[in-house]
Amino acid sequence: MSLTLGTGSVESAPPTAVRTRRTVRLDPRTKILLVLSSSFVVMAPGGQPFVPAAVVLGVLLALTERAWARALGLPLAASGVAAVAYLLPVALPHPAVGIVAVAAAFALRFVAVGGVALHLVHTTRPTELTAALRAARVPRAITVSGAVMLRFLPAIVAEARAVRDAMRLRGIGGWSGLLRHPLRSIEHFAVPLIASTLRVAEDLSASALLRGLGAATRPTTMRPPRFGAADAAAVLVVAVLAAVTLLSGAVR
Amino acid sequence: MIRVEAVRWTYAGADTPTLDGLHLHVRQGETVVLCGPSGSGKSTALRLMNGLIPHFHEGELDGAVHVDGLAVAGTPLERLGRRTGTVLQHPRRQFFTDSTETELAFALENFGEPPQHIRERVAAAIDEHGLAAFTDRRLQELSGGQQQQVACAAAAAHRPPLLLFDEPTSNLSTAAIERFTATLRRLRAAGATIVIAEHRLHYLHGLADRVVAMRDGRVDAEWPGEEFATLDDEALRARGLRARTAPERTRPLPAYAHGPSIDHDATPSAPSGAGLTLRALRCAFRGRRVLAIDEAHLPAGVITAITGPNGAGKTTLARIVTGLQRHDGEVLLDGRPLKPARRLRESAIVMQDVQRQLFTDSVEAELRLGVPPGAELEERSRTLLADLDLEPFGDRHPLSLSGGQQQRLVVAAARLSGRRIVVFDEPSSGVDRRHLRSITGIMRDLAADGAVVLLISHDDELLAHATQQELRLRPLDGHRDPDVDHPTKRPGWYGMGK
Incomplete structure (x- = not known):
């Protein structure tokens, strides 16, 4: 038994024109693949020569989503860290500087991979990610709990901020209190945080279960992910970047 | 459609049953309103109908519940979910995704509908519920009223024959309530069976086929819709119900204030005396200005309502005066400029989600926290607990109390705090008639003791009873219609949109 609302508007309704912004959109699976492959190559021993290629990839991805600040900031940050890693020890030969330089060389790899990962985080909605993982035949136990995690983490952060505000008002939030009664301060923070997040979690899971989350039926997706020209272009770009790195003789 | 027979339900860990001897039949296509005092079992009755009891909440169930011919206890939750749509009290907490479109598709996707069909249904729902204006915004950025619209549409997207609403208007403005009423009317005309648990009754006039008053977990009285419309206020009070008609709002005196954010036709001449004075107050979030007050005076000893549409800066103003929010400009108390850190120590807030401010392990410890001890305090807290029906719970853990009791406990703590600035958000x-009165009484007492009492509320009944002065704000992007809810564009009181 089902209800019909309106009068035959279902057939005549225009397809939803929600995504109006014209940006290049990669399939979420491609984005995940880019993050995985770039971290694997860059983080592996001897992966240093691939850092410039990863940075270029990050900048290109930032450009596709019109994140101008990141497109500019990423190479700047990378060159800054690289300067600390490779130029500073030459200019200032000192053991302490040497340690900083080693740490910076390590951090450089994270900056390079971070650029690619930020693209995934900024352009993929949790539901898209779940749909993509499902399409990639990832088991449901992982996709459902992953989706719940993604939804729930920001809620915990918000509750924690609220509890901190409430503590400041009650005069039990300051550093002095934390130093004098560390255990009690932690209790004053943790008890309301747990109580309020539990309540949020209860509402969320009740509503999700009633709407069939985790139902025995195999779920479908409103917009099934599809590989397109953009994904082919991304693969091509990655191939070119890898080839240039290899041919430049940086990898021995 | 619904048959509840001789149901007795006790939540796990509770001493007494929440429902006891509940009989309730709802016919197909009927609209039924469940009302009654706090704790009478309204919300629990709804959980019985969508299967959250006994499938999600733990406890002991006797009796039989049938929904659309299915025995609830023996039917998996997902099968019941196809037949019911539920809107919980706080829409923002039940969103699983971050956009209108994906939220509307959520149930359809989980129930395995074909993609083409989902897209058509979602498009139709956006159309029917008038959501087109905010499909490109994040759900958490929408106003409370808009979130409610999306939650209704999401609950109805898979076209369930039964729709359940738990206190749907508790945080809505008058304009948003009107829109919600229109939604109800449309769903009802389409043949849906509707059950609404509610305290505020005036907007349901002409919508309800039947009004059921609950008390102590069972049906206390019921009236057909037309007959309920003829009951006088005395009869309602006897059942612990709120007024049936919207209270007459006599416009209270405007507070002295001027500036771009102020929405007063006239303002009294500059006052003097104790209280809060605001000068050249400006506040912006991510470069977008949300509040601009040139000068204002919020007198001590008076309950001042801060009103205006969502997005006008009510909460921001409350956060500024209590010292929680950074801002430009000056805030003076009794003529002396006060830095935010000092204002924090002079302020108390009763938040919307009170669990966030219950810190200790007993009701009595909660009242003592941060208050200098003394014999007088003992005495006062005892009277206060009696006034608020909390007397038997002195030793209980605050988190073991019901939502309404927790709220009254936080109100009591604010009363005892001795702070000069007290905000009620x-x-x-979710407060019934009797406790509405007692909370209003406490606000008056605070004012009488010389505090600056600020009240943020959409509840006309409360505003009519409590307000002595009004500070009406308007959103700063002035080209918008002031009657329409505005997006909050920032994370609400404390992180999440409300």
């Missing part, structure tokens, strides 16, 4: 959501 929607203190009446």
Whole structure:
């Protein structure tokens, strides 16, 4: 038994024109693949020569989503860290500087991979990610709990901020209190945080279960992910970047 | 459609049953309103109908519940979910995704509908519920009223024959309530069976086929819709119900204030005396200005309502005066400029979600926290607990109390705090008639003791009873219609949109 609302508007309704912004959109699976492959190559021993290629990839991805600040900031940050890693020890030969330089060389790899990962985080909605993982035949136990995690983490952060505000008002939030009664301060923070997040979690899971989350039926997706020209272009770009790195003789 | 027979339900860990001897039949296509005092079992009755009891909440169930011919206890939750749509009290907490479109598709996707069909249904729902204007915004950025619209549409997207609403208007403005009423009317005309648990009754006039008053977990009285419309206020009070008609709002005196954010036709001449004075107050979030007050005076000894549409800066103003929010400009108390850190120590807030401010392990410890001890305090807290029906719970853990009791406990703590600035943020959501009165009484006492009492509320009944002065704000992007809810564009009181 089902209800019909309106009068035959279902057939005549225009397809939803929600995504109006014209940006290049990669399939979420491609984005995940880019993050995985770039971290694997860059983080592996001897992966240093691939850092410039990863940075270029990050900048290109930032450009596709019109994140101008990141497109500019990423190479700047990378060159800054690289300067600390490779130029500073030459200019200032000192053991302490040497340690900083080693740490910076390590951090450089994270900056390079971070650029690619930020693209995934900024352009993929949790539901898209779940749909993509499902399409990639990832088991449901992982996709459902992953989706719940993604939804729930920001809620915990918000509750924690609220509890901190409430503590400041009650005069039990300051550093002095934390130093004098560390255990009690932690209790004053943790008890309301747990109580309020539990309540949020209860509402969320009740509503999700009633709407069939985790139902025995195999779920479908409103917009099934599809590989397109953009994904082919991304693969091509990655191939070119890898080839240039290899041919430049940086990898021995 | 619904048959509840001789149901007795006790939540796990509770001493007494929440429902006891509940009989309730709802016919197909009927609209039924469940009302009654706090704790009478309204919300629990709804959980019985969508299967959250006994499938999600733990406890002991006797009796039989049938929904659309299915025995609830023996039917998996997902099968019941196809037949019911539920809107919980706080829409923002039940969103699983971050956009209107994906939220509307959520149930359809989980129930395995074909993609083409989902897209058509979602498009139709956006159309029917008038959501087109905010499909490109994040759900958490929408106003409370808009979130409610999306939650209704999401609950109805898979076209369930039964729709359940738990206190749907507790945080809505008058304009948003009107839109919600229109939604109800449309769903009802389409043949849906509707059950609404509610305290505020005036907007349901002409919508309800039947009004059921609950008390102590069972049906206390019921009236057909037309007959309920003829009951006088005395009869309602006897059942612990709120007024049936919207209270007459006599416009209270405007507070002295001027500036771009102020929405007063006239303002009294500059006052003097104790209280809060605001000068050249400006506040912006991510470069977008949300509040601009050139000068204002919020007198001590008076309950001042801060009103205006969502997005006008009510909460921001409350956060500024209590010292929680950074801003430009000056805030003076009794003529002396006060830095935010000092204002924090002079302020108390009763938040919307009170669990966030219950810190200790007993009701009595909660009242003592941060207050200098003394014999007088003992005495006062005892009277206060009696006034608020909390007397038997002195030793109980605050988190073991019901939502309404927790709220009254936080109100009591604010009363005892001795602070000069006390803010009540929607203190009446989910509050019945009697406790509405007692909370109003406490606000008056605080004012009489010389505090600056600020009340943020959409509840006309509370505003009519409590307000002595009004500070009406308007959103700063002035080209918008002031009657329409505005997006909050920032994370609400404390992180999440409300």
